[in-house]
Amino acid sequence: MAAQGKCRLCEQDSDLQESHIIPKFVYTYLKDTSPTKKIREANNVNLRKQDGIKLHWLCKACELKFSSWEKYFSENIFHPLQNGQNPVSYNDNFLKFCVSISWRVLKYILEKKYISDFSDEIQIKIQNALSEWKKFLLNQSANPGIHEQHFYNLSGTIENSTHPTSSNIHRYLQRSVAIDVVNWGPKVVIVYAKFPGLILTGFINVENRNDFRDTKVHVKNGVLNHRKISFPQQLWDYLNAKAEVTKKIKQEMSQKQKEKINADYRKLPIDEIITSGTFQALQKDIELYGIEEVFNTNTDDNSSEPKID
Numbered sequence: 001m002a003a004q005g006k007c008r009l010c011e012q013d014s015d016l017q018e019s020h021i022i023p024k025f026v027y028t029y030l031k032d033t034s035p036t037k038k039i040r041e042a043n044n045v046n047l048r049k050q051d052g053i054k055l056h057w058l059c060k061a062c063e064l065k066f067s068s069w070e071k072y073f074s075e076n077i078f079h080p081l082q083n084g085q086n087p088v089s090y091n092d093n094f095l096k097f098c099v100s101i102s103w104r105v106l107k108y109i110l111e112k113k114y115i116s117d118f119s120d121e122i123q124i125k126i127q128n129a130l131s132e133w134k135k136f137l138l139n140q141s142a143n144p145g146i147h148e149q150h151f152y153n154l155s156g157t158i159e160n161s162t163h164p165t166s167s168n169i170h171r172y173l174q175r176s177v178a179i180d181v182v183n184w185g186p187k188v189v190i191v192y193a194k195f196p197g198l199i200l201t202g203f204i205n206v207e208n209r210n211d212f213r214d215t216k217v218h219v220k221n222g223v224l225n226h227r228k229i230s231f232p233q234q235l236w237d238y239l240n241a242k243a244e245v246t247k248k249i250k251q252e253m254s255q256k257q258k259e260k261i262n263a264d265y266r267k268l269p270i271d272e273i274i275t276s277g278t279f280q281a282l283q284k285d286i287e288l289y290g291i292e293e294v295f296n297t298n299t300d301d302n303s304s305e306p307k308i309d
């Protein structure tokens with residue numbers, strides 16, 4: 001359904017198309033690789049949600065551009081990485097896709113006033129990032145300047161970490177979608193977008209780029225090789241904190257909802273469950289931590305049923 005208004009990108013008055021913040025194919029992938037074929041929203045786990053946040057933001061021409069970059073990413077990067085291909089090479093469509101994601105995530109979070117408590121100094125940098133990204137998306141500039149995009153492939157197994165790691169880490173990394181603007185003090189402010197197994201960060205302000213080596217998305221072309229990247233400590237700590245929050249949210253799921261999920265699982269053939277992405281992520285957490293830690297709920301809930309929806 002179209003709505004009349006000003007396109008957020010090119011600013012022309014137009015019929016506005018419905019578009020997603022995180023592309024629909026990402027949710028389709030999660031559903032297809034879940035044994036129950038259902039997904040749920042972290043801030044309301046009792047609700048099964050079909051395909052994420054949708055907005056009437058773009059005119060037809062801008063929406064078509066976004067869709068073409070999404071198609072490129074889905075076919076040439078997202079699915080090959082999910083299938084374990086390494087390395088994966090990319091062309092100039094990849095940076096456009098990354099910038100389009102950072103731009104919409106930042107604009108959405110800003111419009112929702114989730115970051116209105118950030119300092120004036122950072123607000124200026126946010127406006128600058130939005131403006132540089134917009135110019136790049138409209139082909140008015142050749143690159144996004146200091147507002148770089150960095151991409152991480154974490155779709156494999158986390159082997160062993162010398163740093164504290166959540167017992168929910170594989171399920172958080174591989175089975176969830178998330179957006180955020182992260183502020184690690186005034187020197188590091190980034191836009192964060194998490195796809196299953198993959199993380200995109202868009203720089204609002206990063207003063208020490210040394211922590212972000214090897215992961216910059218290049219303008220024309222490049223190669224993604226996840227065996228040769230450095231990972232910022234702050235980002236790792238952030239991921240683990242989020243994995244712990246997600247674990248707690250799941251533990252707080254209502255008894256009725258847990259019963260519904262269990263009923264769904266009982267209907268399924270076992271080989272359909274064990275080959276699913278949900279189960280494989282769970283298995284990796286068990287391999288890293290042991291079954292007691294993974295299923296230790298410390299609530300009144302006596303259920304020993306795996307919560308793997």
Ligand SMILES: [Zn+2]
Nearest residue numbers: 007010059062
């Ligand atoms: Zn437009």
